[in-house]
Amino acid sequence: MNLKEQYINFFVSKGHKQIPSAPVVPENDPSVLFNTAGMQPLIPYLMGQAHPYGTRLCDYQKCVRTNDLDSVGDTTHHTFFEMLGNWSLGDYFKKESITWSFEFLTEVLHIPVDKLAVTVYKGEGNIPFDEESYELWKSLGIPESRIAKTCEDNFWIAGSSGPCGPDTEIFYFRSNEEVPEIFDPEDNRWVEIWNNVFMQYYKDSDGSITDLPKKNVDTGMGVERTTAILEGVNDNYASSIWKDVISLIAEISGLPYEGNEKSMRIIADHLRTAVFISADPSGIKPSNTDQGYILRRLIRRAIRHAKRLNIDINSDWESRIAKLILDKYKKYYHELEENETIVLEVLKNEKEKFNRTLEKGLREFEKVTKTHENISGENAFHLYDTYGFPIELTIELASELGLSVDEVGFQEKFKTHQELSRTASEGKFKGGLAGNSEIETKYHTATHLLNAALKRVVGPDVHQKGSNITDERMRFDFSCDHKLSEEEKKQAEDLVNEWIKEEIPVSVEEMPKEQAIKSGAECMFIEKYPDIVTVYSIGDVSKELCGGPHVSNTKVLGKFKIVKEEASSAGVRRIKAILENE
Numbered sequence: 330m331n332l333k334e335q336y337i338n339f340f341v342s343k344g345h346k347q348i349p350s351a352p353v354v355p356e357n358d359p360s361v362l363f364n365t366a367g368m369q370p371l372i373p374y375l376m377g378q379a380h381p382y383g384t385r386l387c388d389y390q391k392c393v394r395t396n397d398l399d400s401v402g403d404t405t406h407h408t409f410f411e412m413l414g415n416w417s418l419g420d421y422f423k424k425e426s427i428t429w430s431f432e433f434l435t436e437v438l439h440i441p442v443d444k445l446a447v448t449v450y451k452g453e454g455n456i457p458f459d460e461e462s463y464e465l466w467k468s469l470g471i472p473e474s475r476i477a478k479t480c481e482d483n484f485w486i487a488g489s490s491g492p493c494g495p496d497t498e499i500f501y502f503r504s505n506e507e508v509p510e511i512f513d514p515e516d517n518r519w520v521e522i523w524n525n526v527f528m529q530y531y532k533d534s535d536g537s538i539t540d541l542p543k544k545n546v547d548t549g550m551g552v553e554r555t556t557a558i559l560e561g562v563n564d565n566y567a568s569s570i571w572k573d574v575i576s577l578i579a580e581i582s583g584l585p586y587e588g589n590e591k592s593m594r595i596i597a598d599h600l601r602t603a604v605f606i607s608a609d610p611s612g613i614k615p616s617n618t619d620q621g622y623i624l625r626r627l628i629r630r631a632i633r634h635a636k637r638l639n640i641d642i643n644s645d646w647e648s649r650i651a652k653l654i655l656d657k658y659k660k661y662y663h664e665l666e667e668n669e670t671i672v673l674e675v676l677k678n679e680k681e682k683f684n685r686t687l688e689k690g691l692r693e694f695e696k697v698t699k700t701h702e703n704i705s706g707e708n709a710f711h712l713y714d715t716y717g718f719p720i721e722l723t724i725e726l727a728s729e730l731g732l733s734v735d736e737v738g739f740q741e742k743f744k745t746h747q748e749l750s751r752t753a754s755e756g757k758f759k760g761g762l763a764g765n766s767e768i769e770t771k772y773h774t775a776t777h778l779l780n781a782a783l784k785r786v787v788g789p790d791v792h793q794k795g796s797n798i799t800d801e802r803m804r805f806d807f808s809c810d811h812k813l814s815e816e817e818k819k820q821a822e823d824l825v826n827e828w829i830k831e832e833i834p835v836s837v838e839e840m841p842k843e844q845a846i847k848s849g850a851e852c853m854f855i856e857k858y859p860d861i862v863t864v865y866s867i868g869d870v871s872k873e874l875c876g877g878p879h880v881s882n883t884k885v886l887g888k889f890k891i892v893k894e895e896a897s898s899a900g901v902r903r904i905k906a907i908l909e910n911e
Contacts, residue, residue, distance in 0.1 A: 331569075332438075332556055333389045333413065333661065339433050340387035340415045343425075348380075348388045350662060353409075354611040354620055362620050363393035363606075367414035368526075368547045374418055375492065375528065375545050384420035389413050389552065391605055391662065395623055399725075401598050402591040404564040408627065409602035411552035419543035426525050426546045427465045430499060434523070438559060442470050444502045446512035446519060450495030451478035455538050456530065459483075459495040466497070475512040482514070485526045485547075490534045492541060496526040501558050522558060523550040566594050574601070577653055581646050582638040592634035599631040600647060600676070604654050607675040608668040611794050612806050612897040615679045626719050628679045632687065633722065642684050647676045667899035683717065690716030694726055703727075706738015713739070771886050771908055772803040774835060774867070774879040775825065778889070779805050779904065780851075781871040782824040786817050792851075794901050802892070802907050809902040813894050822906075825889040832884035833868035840864060850874050 330338075337347050351370035353363050364370055367390035374380040390412045400406040417426065434440045447466050452458030458478065466476055486493035502508045504518040512519065528545040530538050557568040566575055574597045579586050586593055606613050606624045615625035632642060640646050651673060659666045690712060697708045704727050712718040724734045776796050783791045787809055795806040813821075840848075850864045850872045865879055866872045880886065888909045897903035 332552055332559065333411070335437055336413045336433070336550070337387060337389070339437055340385075340429070343385070343429055345385040345387040345415055346382040348382050348386050350388060350390045352609050352611060352664075353391045353393050353605055354609050354613060362623060363395075364390065365392055365394050366390075367392070367412035367549050368416075371416060371547075375416075375547060377543065380418055384418040385416070386418070387413075387415040389661070393602060393606065393623075398626075398721075402595050404566065405554065407553055407565070407598050407602075409598070409605050413550040413552060413555075415546075415548050417546035419545060422529075422544050422546060423461050423527055424465060426527070426548065427462060427497065428469065430523055430525060430548070431466075431469045434499070440501065440559075443508055445471065446475040446477070446500045446502070447471055448477045448479050448483050448498045448500070448514055450483040450497075451480045453480045453484075455536075456484070456495075459497070459527075462495065462497045462527070474510055477512050477514050479514060485528070486532060490532050492528045492530070492545070493532050494527045494529040494541075494544075496524055499523040499525075503558055503563065520554065520558065522555050524548065564590075566590070566597065571597055573657075574650065574653060577650055578638070581644075581649065582635075582640050584638055589638060592637050595634045596631045596638075596650070599627040600650050601654050603627045603631070603676060604651050604665070604672050605658075605662075607672045608655075608662075608664050608898075610664060610808075610898055610900050612901050612903070613795070614675060615682075616797075622719075624675075625679060626721060628676060629683050629717075629719065629722065630725075632680060632683055636687070642680070642687075647680055648673055651676055664899055671898055686716045690718050694718075694723070698727070698730060698732060703732050704734045706735040706740070706742050709734050709736075709739040710742035713743070768800045768908070769798050770878050771880055772798045774883070775803055775886055775889060775906070775908060776805050777865065777867055777871045777873055777875070777879070778825045778828055778883070778886075779803075779821065779906065780807070780873070781828075781867070782821040783807055783809075785824060786820045787813070794897070802905055805904045805906070806897045806901050807904070808900060810900055812896070813902065813904075818891050818894055822889060822891050828867070828870050829883045829886045829889060831868075832882055833870060834882050835879050836866045837879070838864055838866075845874060848872065 341347060351364055355361060355364050355369070361369070367388065368375065370390070371380075371386070380386060391409070392412050393409050395408055397406055398408060401408055415429075434445065435442055449462045449466070450456075450459040463476060463478075467473065483496055483498065484493065485496050498521050500512070500514070500519040501522050502518060503520045506518070509516070526547040528547065529541055531541050532538055553565050553568070553570055556570050557563070557565045560568050562568050565571065575586055575593055578593045578596055582589070582593075603624060606620065606627075611620075613620045613624055615621055615628060617625070631647070635646060636642055655665050655669055655672065665672070693716060694712060697704060697712075701708070704723060709720060709723050712723050713720060720734070720736065720739055724736070727734050776793070776798070780791070780793050790808065792808045793805065794808055797804040845864050848864070851874070863875060864872060865875045867883065886908055889906060890909060891904055891906045893905040895903050
């Protein structure tokens, strides 16, 4: 039984219900590209909304973080990782949480007590020292010399105000040296393995603190780090989670892991993350924006490091590694099985696309670096525009040669390029998508109408899962568990055209987010939006939070026509549609 199963079994025995892992791409939450922690999908419930599974929850959650992407290649960093978590929503509190954490670590995982240490909140200003947690740890057998009181790292709040409270972090001594009698959190031999957050206060905008009537517990433990600790390895990639993947990369390349660690770790990590992103129900594909850009960057970086290991890029190397990863995780995440074909196609297509220009781009890069000490913004943009090199790849290649890149100059060239390709559009509002042509602006408004039509024809549970607009067509992904019938397609198409003929004005207003949600504007995870949001309304037909731009009246859209409806991924359908001049 592995760590995930041990964890879930333990907390189920304590009255918790296992909840499924949320997708890696948050649904209708534009504030982040990916779910970065186990608690993120649970924010509405931690804020007071009742959870259908009850008040005691546990799970393992898929997470993606790319803020320290450049650190991947060392022994501990990953872009994709799994987070174990258990929660109390107004049910149990510190005593049960701390006692169960201690019991799981010492009696289930058999970690010796003398290898453990903890931090508790020291107290600051009008928030007191967390004496209860301190005394609980002492009563369980953690000596006072192994309990450190700190402030900055032991208090949690989502923003400047809102639910908040102290947390207690549990550390493991990851070294073969003698365990020091006194715990020093700054000693990096002590590795944090678990964090228990106690949301017991409410901090007002004026700084005043009051007790929450309903107190919550939120905990998190990283699977990769804890597995490495339990298996006694100081390199996460030497643990059972990665061993077979690394061995396969070594077999494909014909090279040993020793001496080639960085490239092998990057390939293993980036392909695992790419598998999970491309298997996600949101239907993310490699592109030059948002999640698609991250996916493209990960695949291309893996390809470059495969090339450094002399792997035949034109072979099926990426497919072999991806299949091994899919087989390892299918049992836990069913979308991997359902979308296996899509995953392999995404990797193969992006590999072939990048391979076509990689050789030429690398030759061009070598030519530039032979004749220039550093890389100008103009040269960096040429590599991007002609050879598909993301600026990050150019920076990485340059840093390996001890050269710098004029990033400011690149951004200026990039901005000029955007300005030149921008077509002035009339009748559009100022918005976050400024820069679209007139026809693209029309398509953007048409997606709102299509979304509203599908809700009426298919059902209110339809939600947008993504869209892609060019000046030739619109593509709209939406949640739906069946292929649309010819009648459903016709009804949706007719509804959109009916609203276009009605010449409905489009209005925009900014309002506090609470007011927006009360007004019925479509959005999930409202807590993640800024305090003031932009709401676009198309008469009484549609009301959505959006950055724009839109036309000012539906009458300018022309005739709406659905040209194709197909599967995008499991539970997600895709409509391609065009606007024709009447």
